[in-house]
Amino acid sequence: MRLLEPLQGALAGYCRRSLHDRNAIADVLQSAVANSYCDFHLYAEGTNFRAWMFQYVHFEIQNANRKHERTSHFDLPVELSVEDVWELALAEPLFTTLIQAPDQVLDRCDQELASAVLELPPLERAVILLRSIGEFKYREMSDILHVPIGTVMSCLARARIRLRQKLTQHGYASGWLKQEERQA
Amino acid sequence: MNCREARQHWNLYHDSEGDAELHFRISEHLAVCLECAEWFRLQSRFEGLLSEKLAATKSESAVWHAALAAAGLGKPTPRPRRLWMAGVTATAMAALLLLLWLNLFRPVPSGLDLAEVSANWHEWLQSGETPLEFTSNSDQEVESYLKGRVPFPVRCPPRKDAGFAVRGAGVSDVEGRPAAYLNGMVGNVPVSILVIPRDSLSAFPVQHAALRQHGIMHAPAGAYAMVLREFDQNVIVVVGRTDPGSLERVVNAYGSYPDHD
Numbered sequence: 094m095r096l097l098e099p100l101q102g103a104l105a106g107y108c109r110r111s112l113h114d115r116n117a118i119a120d121v122l123q124s125a126v127a128n129s130y131c132d133f134h135l136y137a138e139g140t141n142f143r144a145w146m147f148q149y150v151h152f153e154i155q156n157a158n159r160k161h162e163r164t165s166h167f168d169l170p171v172e173l174s175v176e177d178v179w180e181l182a183l184a185e186p187l188f189t190t191l192i193q194a195p196d197q198v199l200d201r202c203d204q205e206l207a208s209a210v211l212e213l214p215p216l217e218r219a220v221i222l223l224r225s226i227g228e229f230k231y232r233e234m235s236d237i238l239h240v241p242i243g244t245v246m247s248c249l250a251r252a253r254i255r256l257r258q259k260l261t262q263h264g265y266a267s268g269w270l271k272q273e274e275r276q277a
Numbered sequence: 278m279n280c281r282e283a284r285q286h287w288n289l290y291h292d293s294e295g296d297a298e299l300h301f302r303i304s305e306h307l308a309v310c311l312e313c314a315e316w317f318r319l320q321s322r323f324e325g326l327l328s329e330k331l332a333a334t335k336s337e338s339a340v341w342h343a344a345l346a347a348a349g350l351g352k353p354t355p356r357p358r359r360l361w362m363a364g365v366t367a368t369a370m371a372a373l374l375l376l377l378w379l380n381l382f383r384p385v386p387s388g389l390d391l392a393e394v395s396a397n398w399h400e401w402l403q404s405g406e407t408p409l410e411f412t413s414n415s416d417q418e419v420e421s422y423l424k425g426r427v428p429f430p431v432r433c434p435p436r437k438d439a440g441f442a443v444r445g446a447g448v449s450d451v452e453g454r455p456a457a458y459l460n461g462m463v464g465n466v467p468v469s470i471l472v473i474p475r476d477s478l479s480a481f482p483v484q485h486a487a488l489r490q491h492g493i494m495h496a497p498a499g500a501y502a503m504v505l506r507e508f509d510q511n512v513i514v515v516v517g518r519t520d521p522g523s524l525e526r527v528v529n530a531y532g533s534y535p536d537h538d
């Protein structure tokens with residue numbers, strides 16, 4: 094409990110951003126805590142408790158989200174390397190406006206950002222949230238998610254691009270990013 | 278390294294990942310290419326703001342209360358009693374009004390000063406009153422020691438290229454919240470680095486306000502100079518009896534090295 098207390102905000106935040114059903118937060122946390130408590134003898138003192146605990150929460154989130162995530166996401170070229178994907182995105186001039194005036198959009202898009210995150214493919218969502226909320230390194234995320242480190246890297250780059258796409262679209266649709274900026 | 282190559286590796290650079298050689302080559306390029314330096318700055322600022330937004334926490338104590346109780350690890354949630362609650366609310370309101378009224382006739386307290394807290398901590402370390410918990414000249418060993426001992430991420434300490442030679446590290450608490458500290462030398466001067474979670478900053482109103490406005494802050498504390506800045510979800514405080522420019526170089530180097538894992 095002493096180890097868990099400082100993580101409560103981050104774990105709940107990770108659930109809140111990851112779950113399609115917001116009412117499931119308490120259930121997910123309960124199962125994760127109960128399971129990790131049962132397995133606590135497997136935890137080695139002095140090792141990374143944060144990563145260990147996030148692993149249990151992530152597993153429960155996957156279970157809870159299962160029925161919501163049957164759709165596929167093929168709008169980014171999956172066969173490209175992380176550098177190529179990133180370079181492809183850099184060629185997108187619309188991102189420039191968002192990057193130069195992020196406050197215009199970020200200050201007013203709580204709901205849209207939450208939806209954009211939920212619309213990400215599960216692994217990309219997990220990676221960007223583990224990085225933002227848990228501040229995990231690539232190696233730690235690879236251990237939590239049981240995927241190779243290269244997958245973590247490409248998922249993170251793709252998630253970043255997808256969120257930028259969504260926010261840019263939303264910025265123009267709402268008029269927060271101006272048409273003339275778009276042309277420039 | 279050319280502009281295209283540097284920009285392709287922005288993710289690794291921003292996340293302090295990849296090998297040291299890559300970081301060095303990118304840093305070299307950024308030092309001579311102002312356009313890329315500005316591009317990197319804008320990308321990192323955007324991702325920083327986005328991460329901050331994604332990580333913003335709401336109070337989830339009710340959720341945790343319910344989850345822990347259901348898992349058999351906490352007290353059960355009390356059933357609501359409306360009359361009892363109304364009485365408590367009224368008493369609390371009365372007490373609040375009384376406190377507000379009393380405070381009208383008192384000077385507003387300035388709150389704790391992080392500069393003073395850090396300077397005191399540094400002095401205790403130097404005098405030996407607080408012994409260094411872990412002694413090592415290896416940034417790698419120090420980083421491994423701290424990982425897993427604090428409930429927030431810690432990064433590789435600044436290295437000699439930033440003018441900092443690490444001597445050791447340890448774990449402590451600042452205002453009841455966990456903190457990590459690093460100790461080392463800048464030239465011949467002992468310098469300490471305190472790493473605290475960003476939400477601990479609310480206990481230090483002066484620094485809290487200044488950091489929100491400027492992102493970095495210089496503050497003298499007696500004979501010591503102090504520089505602090507936010508990095509990810511942490512606040513990094515560098516304190517020592519040396520020129521603030523050297524301390525700023527150290528504080529800016531924190532978190533800029535790739536992980537050793």
